[in-house]
Amino acid sequence: MQPPVPFHFKEQHLWLSADRCIFWEEEQALIVSDLHFGKTGHFRKHGIAVPQAVYREDLQRLLMQIQYFRPRQLLIAGDLFHSRENKELELFLKWRKDFAGLAIRLIKGNHDILHEDWYEAAEIMISPDKWQAGDFLFMHDIGSSAGETDSGLYAFTGHIHPGIRINGMGKQSLQFPCFYFGASHALLPAFGRFTGMVSIEPGGDDHVFAIVKDKVMQFQ
């Protein structure tokens, strides 16, 4: 695994990890989005035998990132959990107990439909639609909150699971998950590995970092 790639942005020090998260040095925050925990369990409960190892590895990867960066807080830009409660979430709770000192803040996404009490029990702080830290604003879906960024704050968002498609000669085409930094907002790659991807079309001044296997590569 390649060490995280530093990215100096808006006078802040960001570290982009090929494990699909960002460490924000000034705030000592690990930023992730779209983990979709419990998704494999949800499928399996309905008779669809998706290998559960994806979920185990997602949890392990998150653990590794926390151990590596030692953040003060974990900021989640929505879709922490995929659906209703299931046993996979019990594994998450167990995992959570090992990081009792870590503050976790979830800005709710469309998939986060668990009861308030549940988050409280898991010691997850909830923001219904946005959360501000410094000059950054965290929210789940930039599409559903148009105009929200007029405040002059720069938004970090998730929801769409951005991918960047690279076309070459002929019909060569490859797609990779990516970090996208536009003029007014950033798109975070989905952390969970059991998630799809949607191609984005960046403008000329935007910054895009693709995650190619275990490397972060700047595209523009």
Added chain:
Amino acid sequence: MHLRETVGYRVIREWMAAGGREPFAFQETTWQHILDGRSGLVNAPTGCGKTYSVFLGALIDFINLHPDTYKTKSANGLQLLWITPLRALAKDIGRAMEEVIRETGMSWRVGIRNGDTELSERQKQKRRMPEVLITTPESLHLLLAQKDYPGLFRSLKILAVDEWHELLGSKRGVQVELAVSRIVGIASSHKPQVASGGEEDAMVKDISVWGISATIGNLDEAKEVLLSPLNASAAPAAGVIVRAQIDKPIDVESILPDEIENYPWAGHLGLKLIHKVIPILLESRTTLIFINTRGMSETWYQSLLSACPDLAGAIALHHGSIDMGLRTWVEEALHEGKLKAVVCTASLDLGVDFRPVETVIQVGSPKGVARFLQRAGRSGHQPGQVSKIWFLPTHSLELVEAAALKSAIRINFIESRTPMTMCFDVLIQYLSTLAISDGFFPDDILREVRSTYCFCDLSEDEWNNILYFITEGGAALGQYDEFRKVEVTETGLYKINSRRIAMRHRLHIGTIVSDTMLKVKFISGGYVGVIEEYFISRLSPGDVFTLAGRRLEFVMIKDMTALVRKSAARKSIVPSWNGGRMPLSANLGLMLRRKLNEASALVSRRSGKQAADIELEALKPLFALQAGLSHVPVEDELLIEQIETRDGFHLFVYPFEGRLVHEAMAALLSFRISRITAISFSFAMNDYGFELLSDQPIPVDDSNVYELFACGDLSGDIQRSVNSAEMARRKFRDIAVIGGLIFQGYPGEFKKARHLQSSASLLFNVFSEYDPHNLLIRQAYNEVMAQQMEEERLRNMLERIQKGRIVLRFPQQLTPFCFPLKVDSMREDLSSEKLEDRVRKMQAQLNRI
């Protein structure tokens, strides 16, 4: 019991005589076999009494058993189960059967059971099974999903599979095999055990199985596959094949361009010859114009109307994306002789006969001899008439195919249908089906499953793996797992108890997987048809496209429906549907290479002698040019042309083995060349050959060319060529749907289980990474090797090349052979460079644009 001495025979014979008919020899032979309790395969073309061969046999048998009461005896339970691949055929067959029953005064009932059958009719059938049930493979499996289903089949005498050649070679065929194994299993389980030692004819059973098939290259195998479950208990006894010796004359004629030099060398739809088509239409009562793709058929329809406006109202369009109601209307109008011509695709390959059709036109390559014959057979239906088919080339070289087809027909060189094996997805679906009705005991069902041809080599390990998959969902996280599908009761019965899972499974029984389709409706109301989602997703509002012969302006998508309005725009986008592009068959490829023998002789002799085929004669100038610039290969030669152009360095190879083999060969060759030197290619292929293109010289010469085309480690080399994962990913879509991992939406239906949606591609990634030994993943790779790569055919080709001669040429300009390839845009990539380097290089290219 001798047939002619039986009461039943007399009754049927009299009934036929009353209609002025006499049984064909093959029908009588079949009847005798049925009376003797044998199973087998009837080989007969459509429209010559193949239905009667088995159906009347069932009646004769019944009458013989009940000579005094056969007329009045009713409620006999199911006697004859009739499986047909096409719903549309059910009604016609049913009607013909009812007619016989009525006219012989019998009390049998005929029922139809398929997706169109209404609930009330289903209930009626449940209360009292008709004597004859006509159904499709899918609906038969739905019957197996009903509680107490074995009771339905206990009285069954004959299981008939119509158009078996259509089902064989597909997963629907595997569905049939499994259903046969279950029904035979039911029949033998309630039969009193016969003391061992009796050397009875192994094929004489309480239940007989009959297939009905058109001529294919592997009739024996077709029979073996279908009867396999019957043979399981004994040594593989034969079962009989009854051949109808009915030859139908076929007249093939090519539509020749006036000046071959001016006819396009590549990539056209044949529209330049439209002026020659119109007189044919006008002279014939009704003509079917077969076009290979839906997109092309839309264009042809429009062009015919502009070329001959008088035809408006007298021609119609028929393809798979047109509204069912409209298609039915077209079919009825065809029946009644109201239409002068119908532009159609494979959508009219099968189905009921349209008597008014006198002429068929095939536009472009039919890809195979069997398909060409089938299409030809759609014309001239009355006995004694000739089937007339015209061949219209879409580019010059394609004319050779007409000559090749004629020769193939002359020697009856018809393709085989290779049965599929080890379709784990179908097996998983089948086991779930059994689990939602009465449940199953693994030992019994394993015995039956192994009695099928498809799963005869199923190992203990694989079987346990599948059971593990449907009961435990594979390896999981112990206490944190809630997988639930098939549950094992204390008695060891495998059963699905969740009603929700059972319901969803019922909705997904079947093996035909279609792309996500959107309905197309006018904004003002009115339904046009359906269209693939991916096509619509590339349109912007205001774009005009063609569907069902209409120009439509795309407005928006709402509730899984594409809303459109009529457009007067002159230009429109013709959708390129993702329909399966069939590769040229091995048989037709071989015939083509033989024709090139003649072509080569024609241009080398310079004797001015005429070619035997008018098509070759017409192509003489083209072949002369090819010979001048390069070479015309004979049958045992492989021609390779290396040409340098502005685009780079091209390597053209012409094996004439169909696009799939060429695609695999291109990947293989690139891989092998890239071991010599680090080099990247893009490639293109068509049914005649393939092209590698690189920005640097391609190191292929006399010193290494035989080695590059050696078999060597073929499987390994294919696996190592980067595309197999990508191809497997594509194959996995169908497998995931059939195996119950993905729930397809229906057109216009809201996706209810939103949180259960995932794409096949995502599942493929997850399984490949976290459960790489999963049987369904393995199947995807196997299907790629067998179908996509056509490994066996590829191997045969390489062996053929090794025995023959490779001719290397370095033409100074593009040749008639390479031109179609050059134009073909489909390019795939193979590269020996590392992924990251490749991305950098691609990016650099992007930046230059």
